[in-house]
Amino acid sequence: SSPEPSSQVEPRADEKPAGYETLVVTSEDGITKIMFNRPTKKNAISTRMYEEIMLALKAASEDKSALTVLTGIGDYYCSGNDLTNFTDIPPGGVEEKAKSSHILLRNFVQCFIDFPKPLIAVVNGPAVGISVTLLGLFDAVYASDRATFHTPFSALGQSPEGCSSYTFPKIMGSAKATEMLVFGKKLTAGEACAQGLVTEVFPDSTFQREVWTRLKAYAKLPANTLRVSKNIIRSREREKLRAVNAEECITLEERWQSEDCMNAIMNFLSRKAKL
């Protein structure tokens, strides 16, 4: 029997439109595919990448595709917020940085809350931080059995975002949600699926083939009906989710200026500098 291809997608420079530095975006077979493309940084989200994801989602919401997919290029799905974002301190100091980060984060999460078409995560490898919490706002989540789900907020002096303080207890109950969001327990793909965060798990060796076969079939369903059905499930919650997002960002602005957080980030960056 021939060896299975790896589930890892290699970056293909020819697919990269001029406009994006941190993403590769394609659109075919009724599917717009937004790929995180900082594989050497484990697809950590830089300030630039936050902005580009928002632009790509805006474009996808207006194109003719039926489905929009997010996935990662390389080993990782996404390692979360790039902590080096915290080193770029403006003249106004930590307080100003915390304020602008609050606004960026709120706008970013809002794009996921308001996205009008079925939004699907193809989690090809480890997911960390905000790339995990946002999954509660996706309409389907397919994971390789190589994927893990980890939100080490407390160790970093931070608190949950991406509406996870609302969506996770709703999905898995608070006894499971707290262990992830507050105590930073890392879940396997199988555990995340049993708890309802993930729709289905596939062996890594057949992951890409199985998922894309399925998604291409789903993309043939009538696009307008898909929009209407997503909308009737999600629209009722949008106002609530916006309020949750605002509240989480206010709490994080305060956390980012706390001793707990500043110590943790200092430690992280000094360990990194020594490598």
Added chain:
Amino acid sequence: SSPEPSSQVEPRADEKPAGYETLVVTSEDGITKIMFNRPTKKNAISTRMYEEIMLALKAASEDKSALTVLTGIGDYYCSGNDLTNFTDIPPGGVEEKAKSSHILLRNFVQCFIDFPKPLIAVVNGPAVGISVTLLGLFDAVYASDRATFHTPFSALGQSPEGCSSYTFPKIMGSAKATEMLVFGKKLTAGEACAQGLVTEVFPDSTFQREVWTRLKAYAKLPANTLRVSKNIIRSREREKLRAVNAEECITLEERWQSEDCMNAIMNFLSRKAKL
């Protein structure tokens, strides 16, 4: 060892009260049993059957039984809305048909929202469409391992009803709910149980015996206490569920007049005519 009896209940004409054409209704051992009785149509719900189920639920809510059970006669639990309902177009045309269907559906679902005693589904075989979505309004759901759960709304240009756009994400999280309600994924009984839609699954060979033994024991609990306890769990949600039902029916009225839906039903009926 002697062979197990099949879980399929044969229609027994002697149990059929004069009033019902599409149901068999019995009441004994503290349990009122409403049985779908169109086995040659896979228990598809005709306009007449919608009306009769509402009458049977009204009668059950007022009788002395402690529990009310819905189940199917024959191979199927229920194959959902009888699509030939759509062929009976009134003088007012498709618009009038969509309006009257909206009212019928809203009243029908309302009977399940408001039902005052524990309501139990004994899912003896495949369940489709509205017979699946309504399960979110039942207080317990027992399934044979022969049962499947399928809501192919999008392929028919339609959108979720039976309050499923609210109850399913609450029960299983939106990553699992969307795959069922929007993409039409068919679940096995075991999958539906793992996701919380089904209370327990039994082997088909012992299904009827095990379920009725259990239900007879439950029916011996004090009937008034059962009502009070169901009520404290459910009454808090009733107003919300009524609003969801109204919203889903408005959306469906619009869907039924859409090109997506009319094409799908025309295809279905022409395939059927050729058989």
Added chain:
Amino acid sequence: SSPEPSSQVEPRADEKPAGYETLVVTSEDGITKIMFNRPTKKNAISTRMYEEIMLALKAASEDKSALTVLTGIGDYYCSGNDLTNFTDIPPGGVEEKAKSSHILLRNFVQCFIDFPKPLIAVVNGPAVGISVTLLGLFDAVYASDRATFHTPFSALGQSPEGCSSYTFPKIMGSAKATEMLVFGKKLTAGEACAQGLVTEVFPDSTFQREVWTRLKAYAKLPANTLRVSKNIIRSREREKLRAVNAEECITLEERWQSEDCMNAIMNFLSRKAKL
């Protein structure tokens, strides 16, 4: 290999502060541990014990610990409300007793709703009644595989409390919640975990060792960040939970004066008297 120690904690008189008759409370390694200490009564909650748990929670909320844990001494976690509480009828009769029980219960549950730090249950053995329903208000629940979860309210003519009429359907969906809360189905630890009521199950032989190792690690996370993160998950629900608690207590006050309940308790006490 040496034999594993039993998961059962023996009462240690030297740890019992003067103030508590029914509890042992310790505080070390950042963890305040409140232990039910009526092992010969299967840790049934007497009126005195309700009062002492409230005092112990108040003290824990104000001490320097990061986490608060509830657990049982002996074979049981807790067998629920001590039914002999019902025999202490005041001059005002059953009506006055029902009224004062309502107030005691409401205040007791309120302490769990409002508790400001991560609250963890270490369920060392069977849990019954209110000790089960309250678990929906805990932030993590670890269970020995010897634990069971049982709420036989209907057989006693009573109805759900501890906010379970709201938290249980949210955690496990109503098809599973009703079987527990209305029909009194007893769950194994594994079942309770699959349904999201329990965070994780451990073999009894290694239960104490594994759980305390984990909790000591969690207690090293920054305490203030833990409070903030619990708060953002829970505070949004507090007003709702207070209303649910009030409603459940009103219903129970009425239930306690019902024939269903008085018959059941009379039977229970007369069986007990004959032993």
